[in-house]
Amino acid sequence: MILRLLKNRFQNALASFVDDPAPYLEMIRPSQDPKFGDYQANMAMPLAKQLGKPPREVATQIVAKLDLSGLCTTPEIAGPGFINLRVADSLLVELLQNAIADENRLAIAEVESAEKKRYIVDYSAPNVAKPMHVGHIRSTMIGNALVRILRFYGHDVISDNHIGDWGTQFGMILYGYRRFLDKATYEASPVAELSRLYRHVRQLMDQPTEEGQRIGKLVLEETAKLHAGDPENLALWKKFVPVCMEEIERMYKRLGVEFDYTLGESFYQPMLAPLVDDLLRRGIARETEGAIGIFLDGYEIPVLIRKKDGAFLYSTTDLATVQYRIKEFQPDVMLYLTDFRQSLHFEQFFKAAALMEAGQKLPELVHVKFGTVLGEDGKPFKTRSGDTVGLESLLDEAESRALAVLEKNVGEESESTDLSETARRIGLGALVYADLSQNRESDYVFSFDKMLAMNGNTATYMQYAYARVRSIFTKGNIDIGSLRRSPEPVQISTPQERALAMELLKFDEAIESAVRDYRPNQLTSYLYELANRYSAFFEHCPVLKADDESVQQSRLKLCDLTARTIQLGLRLLGIETVERM
């Protein structure tokens, strides 16, 4: 909110220098180094070029036009022409009070109603025939965080899990089921057996031999039969899907993720044949080497939408999904959260969708891509046995590690505390944070210990800061309600208090940058920074043992706002806080 106030003032000042100040307003930003103040404005240098004057002179002229009353102390011009701004403590105090008094949003505004959009966020999308592994965290948790953040901003958001329940993996399972089924295991644990069959057939197909090719062909035949409505294959498919879905639902429950819709590939199946016919009739698609494809300018390969055996493809379903969503939901934006390896597919698919919807208003289609999870060898992650690490066992391990520390720290002293629930939140938080704190576009190297770390820059650190605040309130027997209603202003008397206050008031900037680039790691960095400032404050500024009551009240307010900011910030990431740890 401080940044917005500054921009308003600069806009007025810059009006007499340029016609369009907008790009120059973007050059106001938080300072990297506190010795340069809280914010800095860098527009004097580029403006100097344009106006043909020395940059420091331009900076001086801007400052002369600038009215910062109530916002900042006198700006300083430094270096080649930086304008360094120090926010007035009176403004900090005023804004803190607004945030404290706002029970739900901490004075973070929604977007203007004209800016509100309807989003469809398409994420997670596991193949139902395979157990979820560590790679699914990326799509699932980045998507989940974006849904939460966009909603908080006041957008209308529809989450849709486009599960893979109709693809070639079922051809593989059908083939395996008929030949390699272990009936006893299937009875006991159908999902485990199906996934074993899947892996087994995958291995057979991947052999670089004629045998491998032959099996590959048979698998595709099973897929084609399923797609053509073969009664036997369809009956088996109907048997498999519900048990797989049950397993997946259980996992989502554990992760704390919910979807508005789970419309998988099979849902669109009846729309595929008519879609292809329509595209053929309109001349958008044509026959090629026995298959049907859409040819795009500038691409060597067409987008295939029907194989020569009649089966449909990924792109066919994607196009049908676009049509369905436009008709059903009229979205403004659709976000697709998938691995960057699908970049070419999405580029082409988006262009094909534009052809398909020519003349209509097409929603903005965005591929929110993310990097691959790599093993320690730098190759896409696999364990020695060829399986990826199951999400389930990873979560189990995270929880048991958290529980071990909890039992040591909190122990028996509090029977009222549900330690296992606390451990669940800490373990899951660690895992989710480890993923979200990466820039989503980067590949990252999977490390068991890093994923489960609970020291340093981890969710645990924020949860710990939160629990420390809660502990103060419990110990001091503080009435939070009356504290929040109290009109007494916060006092800023130490550097630690000021640094904490400053950071608290940058929450909105963090959320905004997370949304702008669809990058939750902007929010994790912020929360770490905030918890870090709180720790410094905690060390230096006694609260319950403050010298006098007004200081105590003031510090309690800072503590409370910190806790609420951390809680809300973590919640936007899909991570829960705990009262004791």
Add this chain to the structure above:
RNA sequence: GCGCUCGUAGCUCAAUGGAUAGAGCAACGGAUUUCUAAUCCGUAGGUUACAGGUUCGAGUCCUGUCGGGCGUGCCA
């Protein structure tokens, strides 16, 4: 071959074209009769792969080289 992408501290990663490139982990040295030590303070660690270029200013933009990853019509 062509296309996309990445290369930053020992390791894992940050850094909307801005000032002296930052964290965490690991290492080393300190802090607990004090509101939670899952914490804090400090030390050390860098030619941002390399070479040019654009710019007042480049880890960031452009060109080239080297190296890694991915993609490249009937998987998703």
